[in-house]
Amino acid sequence: MTDIDPTAAYPVTPRNRVKRLHERGRYDRASVWAVLDSAMLCHVAYVIDGQPYCTPTIHWRDGDTLYWHGSSASRMLRHLEQGMAACLTVSHLDGLVLARCGFNHSVDYHSAMCFGTARSIDDPQEKRVALDRMIDRYYPGRAATLRTSTAQEIKATTVVAMVIEDASAKVRTKGVGDDPEDMDLPIWAGIIPVRTVIGEAAISPHVPAGVERPADLAVYRPGRDFAEALAEAQAIYEGK
Amino acid sequence: MTDIDPTAAYPVTPRNRVKRLHERGRYDRASVWAVLDSAMLCHVAYVIDGQPYCTPTIHWRDGDTLYWHGSSASRMLRHLEQGMAACLTVSHLDGLVLARCGFNHSVDYHSAMCFGTARSIDDPQEKRVALDRMIDRYYPGRAATLRTSTAQEIKATTVVAMVIEDASAKVRTKGVGDDPEDMDLPIWAGIIPVRTVIGEAAISPHVPAGVERPADLAVYRPGRDFAEALAEAQAIYEGK
Numbered sequence: 001m002t003d004i005d006p007t008a009a010y011p012v013t014p015r016n017r018v019k020r021l022h023e024r025g026r027y028d029r030a031s032v033w034a035v036l037d038s039a040m041l042c043h044v045a046y047v048i049d050g051q052p053y054c055t056p057t058i059h060w061r062d063g064d065t066l067y068w069h070g071s072s073a074s075r076m077l078r079h080l081e082q083g084m085a086a087c088l089t090v091s092h093l094d095g096l097v098l099a100r101c102g103f104n105h106s107v108d109y110h111s112a113m114c115f116g117t118a119r120s121i122d123d124p125q126e127k128r129v130a131l132d133r134m135i136d137r138y139y140p141g142r143a144a145t146l147r148t149s150t151a152q153e154i155k156a157t158t159v160v161a162m163v164i165e166d167a168s169a170k171v172r173t174k175g176v177g178d179d180p181e182d183m184d185l186p187i188w189a190g191i192i193p194v195r196t197v198i199g200e201a202a203i204s205p206h207v208p209a210g211v212e213r214p215a216d217l218a219v220y221r222p223g224r225d226f227a228e229a230l231a232e233a234q235a236i237y238e239g240k
Numbered sequence: 241m242t243d244i245d246p247t248a249a250y251p252v253t254p255r256n257r258v259k260r261l262h263e264r265g266r267y268d269r270a271s272v273w274a275v276l277d278s279a280m281l282c283h284v285a286y287v288i289d290g291q292p293y294c295t296p297t298i299h300w301r302d303g304d305t306l307y308w309h310g311s312s313a314s315r316m317l318r319h320l321e322q323g324m325a326a327c328l329t330v331s332h333l334d335g336l337v338l339a340r341c342g343f344n345h346s347v348d349y350h351s352a353m354c355f356g357t358a359r360s361i362d363d364p365q366e367k368r369v370a371l372d373r374m375i376d377r378y379y380p381g382r383a384a385t386l387r388t389s390t391a392q393e394i395k396a397t398t399v400v401a402m403v404i405e406d407a408s409a410k411v412r413t414k415g416v417g418d419d420p421e422d423m424d425l426p427i428w429a430g431i432i433p434v435r436t437v438i439g440e441a442a443i444s445p446h447v448p449a450g451v452e453r454p455a456d457l458a459v460y461r462p463g464r465d466f467a468e469a470l471a472e473a474q475a476i477y478e479g480k
Contacts, residue, residue, distance in 0.1 A: 040336070041347075041349075045292040046292050047290070051355075052285040052287050052292055052325055054283050056283075056331035056349070071261070087292050089295070091296035093281045093436075098379065098457075102371050103390075103396075105375060107298060115291075131342050134342075135342050138336070143342065146341050146427060147427070149343050150343075153343040188451050188452070189444040189446070189447050190447070191442050191444075193438075193439035195439060196435065197435065197436075198432060199434065199435060201430050201433075202430050204339075206416070207430070208425075210426070211426050211428050217428070226434045
């Protein structure tokens, strides 16, 4: 793992400065990384011939470098030769906020936007290492237990790396924001929380009898908060 | 609600054609709308001065028109005067797919990408109607129970409308995709499902005693699947 001070802040630039409700903004690495590391799904914005695309994918992180991957045939990944401006965003919806007027309805959330230049990793050995990291970041220790990827599999996969040049995290947790003059109105207001939880794992019917669920899946206990499990897996992966 | 045949397909164009794993692609409105209507959170990609941004927000839908909103001060919303190319994506992560080799690891998901031109709604009355629809789409019947929005509140809110010009849905549910020659390897493979569930609502401490939880929140029962609740709220809102 790259050794970067997590308390150090990203530079604040015109593109990452939180303009709307700036009191919700954070620029330190620890805040941004906490959002990234507790999610598997991200969305990447990029531009091809002036057209914006918003592609969902899974990401992984090593220090200030974000990674994602896909087929060498995919739209985004075929345009990476020269490096491509990208914005990778992770968002967690935490709750529905109901107020006494429409204007003060909101949602609780925490999110991170990361800006940089996405580049494909071309060296096969470097790709192999990055893909093993993807497996081990989600399932710590699992890569070494798997059938080794073939050269053809490595070739068919495009791995993208993006050093985070600037980033921001944004958090809303302030409760219901009713106006003082609305407080006595006889209207229900409150917060309905939502969270993503892990279900019961289903073993593939093709796995030979006697194969036990491995230790690398221990963090994904049924009923557990998925974001917590992902953050724990990242901490194990980083050796913390 | 706009009356559009949900079985009719969107045109397939170079930008919405599913290039990677095209057998997962769907272009009919019912498939796209089902993904949109079972989510509150979306991500919108847009471009300002060549820089892509990926902004999380909540969306609502009336026929082929998608809406989102924000402060009139926000970055995206200040660039809408001339209409702005945008891509709105909704993604549901359904499960982690673990295989016998790294290459066949995947995730189960369903997602939709919608392309169009985002425009702000400028007429105050039209904005008011759209914002009431946002409330009623999420909490059917609630708008009429709220303190009416002031002219200042309407002015401070930018509402964006985007007619879906083309769109695609993509679904992965095929189970573990192990290669035939990997089937006998003594490695655990399977699927770990994840889902987003509703928690126990917490009433705001400022609500006067005696105010009951209203019927418009009935779909958000604790423990219920959040995507199901959102789809049901949309169906109620559409009068189905």
